[in-house]
Amino acid sequence: MAARTLINVPPKAKRGEVIQIKTLISHIMETGFRHDNVGRPIPRDIITSFVCTYNGEEIFKAALYQAIAANPFITFHTVATESGTLAFQWTGDNGFTQDASAKITVE
């Protein structure tokens, strides 16, 4: 199941500058604590992990739990070291994986 993602990375940065990265992914983040209208429990379906790599090197990783709101929004920072690609990966329950990437030019 493909999920929509939205990544906000500045396209250009100065070398050594601290940049902010904002990520958003569409996902219901079903907690597993709720019941449907006939009383059956709704099974858990959440994103459990988020990883960001910068030219192949891991710079940020987070374990997510049920307490993260639907459509997880995560922002963090990194130092712009070189031009290249920032790759993002979300993994979750029921074999969910989603990738996204963004290019950055460092001058």
Add this chain to the structure above:
Amino acid sequence: MSAPTATATRRQFLAAAGGVGLVLAVRPAEATPASMKQAIRQVVSEAAVKRGKIKLDLPPLVENGNSVAMSVTVDSPMTAKDHVKAIHVFTEKNPQPNIISAQLGPRAGKAEIQTRVRLADTQSVVAICEMSDGSFWSDTVDVIITLGACLEDLP
């Protein structure tokens, strides 16, 4: 002549109730439910957790607990020698005590993360950061929730 006595009793009662309220308001930070304590112990094991360095930002009064903007900032130079290794956030009264566990490194440049969380009830939220020297620092915020998240069933 029973009326004045009754008033005095009521006054005394209110004064006593106010006193109890004050005592409750200044309860120590460690007075948290067992599941959160256990989750925190799993992260910090036997290390002491000090207050300071980390700042947890949550609105004090939340109308809808389904999506609450949260920001965690740690005061750190983020150099190879002195940086934040991890930021963990815990809740007291959600069905499950963890919110997020983020791993950072010196390449982060700035130790600040933001996300949106679910909060089930009026409670305190605890953020703990692990520094590269192995020390742990924490911050606690009390949040009042009008409409809780997580537990409501589908209509």
